[in-house]
Amino acid sequence: MEKSAHSGRPYLFGWIALIVLTALSFGLSRLHLGGAATPVALGIAGAKVAVVGLVFMHLARARAALQLVALTSVVFIALLVLGVAGDVSFR
Structure with a gap:
């Protein structure tokens, strides 16, 4: 069995991207963005999800079926969050 050599460079760049996005x-949480605070925070969180999924979960090199399962999961979670947010906002 041959072992393929893996470079640590993608993990390092992924880690740096997560640190930058966290900072x-x-x-931005220290700024008073008003109504834009939640969409901005969700956008940054979405970018973090993309970095973790593509780099650390290897979805960039995964088969299409696995990518579809991951994407479907994210879509359903987003629908659940939107449904709860809509319910709370109309009470």
């Missing part, structure tokens, strides 16, 4: 999220 950005923390910095």
